[in-house]
Amino acid sequence: MTRDERSREDERIRREFPLIWQHPEIAYLDNSATTQKPACVIESLKGYYEESNANPLRGLYELSMKATDAYEDAREAVRAFLGAESTEEIIFTRNASESLNLVAFSGSEAFLNPGDEILITIMEHHSNLIPWQEAAKRRGAALRFLEPDEEGKISEERFCSELTERTRIVAMTQISNVLGVKHDIRRLAELAHERNIIFVADGAQSVPHIPVNVQELGVDFFAFSGHKMLAPMGIGVLYGKRELLQEMPPFLFGGEMIEYVSRETATWAELPHKFEAGTVNAGGAVGLGAAIEYYNRIGWNVILEREAHLSRLAMEKLSAIPHLRLLGPKKAEEHHGIFTFTIDGVHPHDIAAILDAKGVNVRAGHHCAQPLMQFMGTPSTTRASLAFYNTEDEVQRLAESLAGVRAEMGYRD
Numbered sequence: 001m002t003r004d005e006r007s008r009e010d011e012r013i014r015r016e017f018p019l020i021w022q023h024p025e026i027a028y029l030d031n032s033a034t035t036q037k038p039a040c041v042i043e044s045l046k047g048y049y050e051e052s053n054a055n056p057l058r059g060l061y062e063l064s065m066k067a068t069d070a071y072e073d074a075r076e077a078v079r080a081f082l083g084a085e086s087t088e089e090i091i092f093t094r095n096a097s098e099s100l101n102l103v104a105f106s107g108s109e110a111f112l113n114p115g116d117e118i119l120i121t122i123m124e125h126h127s128n129l130i131p132w133q134e135a136a137k138r139r140g141a142a143l144r145f146l147e148p149d150e151e152g153k154i155s156e157e158r159f160c161s162e163l164t165e166r167t168r169i170v171a172m173t174q175i176s177n178v179l180g181v182k183h184d185i186r187r188l189a190e191l192a193h194e195r196n197i198i199f200v201a202d203g204a205q206s207v208p209h210i211p212v213n214v215q216e217l218g219v220d221f222f223a224f225s226g227h228k229m230l231a232p233m234g235i236g237v238l239y240g241k242r243e244l245l246q247e248m249p250p251f252l253f254g255g256e257m258i259e260y261v262s263r264e265t266a267t268w269a270e271l272p273h274k275f276e277a278g279t280v281n282a283g284g285a286v287g288l289g290a291a292i293e294y295y296n297r298i299g300w301n302v303i304l305e306r307e308a309h310l311s312r313l314a315m316e317k318l319s320a321i322p323h324l325r326l327l328g329p330k331k332a333e334e335h336h337g338i339f340t341f342t343i344d345g346v347h348p349h350d351i352a353a354i355l356d357a358k359g360v361n362v363r364a365g366h367h368c369a370q371p372l373m374q375f376m377g378t379p380s381t382t383r384a385s386l387a388f389y390n391t392e393d394e395v396q397r398l399a400e401s402l403a404g405v406r407a408e409m410g411y412r413d
């Protein structure tokens with residue numbers, strides 16, 4: 001692609017994101033935390049509340065049915081996006097954290113016995129760690145940790161060596177929110193299934209960056225958040241295989257998740273409603289549907305090409321900065337747009353503040369992955385994370401700002 005073609009494509013895409021378009025002074029590079037929203041997503045929310053708003057799944061009047069249709073159409077859009085077999089397998093939640101809590105709580109009630117083991121990796125986001133810690137405590141099970149090599153990779157041998165006769169559940173991220181490394185979830189799920197182990201994948205960082213097909217991956221559960229893939233905050237998804245979801249007790253109790261209630265007891269609604277207690281976030285679901293439509297319109301070929309190009313540039317520029325140490329894979333294409341680093345002698349909070357003064361937005365801290373930080377021997381790091389709407393110019397601004405950080409802190413080299 002020529003420079004002109006790329007800048008025309010940049011403009012075409014960035015015009016669709018009002019915040020980015022109206023604020024060229026900001027280089028937004030915290031996309032792993034949350035993404036910016038295209039106008040079509042913002043408009044879809046407005047459209048839902050102006051045209052279709054009523055309490056879905058409840059009223060028998062036309063407007064409520066319209067709201068129900070909008071909500072269920074969004075569920076079908078998610079089903080197709082993930083390649084799931086049935087909409088019964090798509091549960092709307094608030095975010096990936098709630099999806100993982102749901103599977104850890106209800107799944108452990110159904111499938112975990114005292115003495116069993118849960119295997120996770122040391123690089124899990126706290127949202128895919130604490131729910132399992134708590135499940136293990138509640139069920140008298142043990143929580144074990146897989147440790148990667150120095151690039152963050154987990155080989156098949158390493159994986160298998162941690163599986164024991166007692167392993168009942170494996171829960172791990174597809175792409176690390178700190179290292180950007182992608183695990184071969186399809187193969188690891190296959191190895192787990194050969195041993196009758198349930199496989200839970202955290203897709204919070206993968207769904208925004210790579211096409212996912214849950215049936216091809218063969219995972220039993222898959223969790224993600226809408227807000228990290230252009231959709232509004234407050235809507236997330238748990239995919240689960242129907243047979244497993246059917247065996248699990250509800251996670252939350254109340255309206256809409258029941259079939260029949262007496263003074264003493266209750267029976268549960270069919271899937272997926274059994275896991276969706278109370279009034280749902282229909283507007284959020286509609287927004288997620290619009291985000292999926294946007295992904296389909298722009299196309300994975302464009303997204304993958306742009307992110308790979310920006311990742312190569314980021315790797316080249318950041319690797320050339322003295323005293324900057326990049327964590328994770330050595331190859332740019334293995335970072336999936338996530339670049340986490342330290343700069344000798346400078347606290348990550350100072351780095352983020354210096355960059356912020358130049359309009360460059362990055363994240364500093366433990367990235368909700370404290371055990372990984374302990375494993376790597378650093379309490380905190382700085383992370384720049386890219387999305388397809390970022391530009392070469394923004395990566396250049398990041399690199400130039402980082403190159404000046406030590407001087408601003410008074411170092412002479």
Ligand SMILES: Cc1ncc(COP(=O)(O)O)c(C=O)c1O
Pocket residue numbers: 032033095096097098125127128173175176177202204205225
């Ligand atoms: C890998 C991973 N899992 C889970 C989460 C939790 O997502 P949320 O805060 O949207 O629930 C995050 C958020 O950064 C993440 O990066």
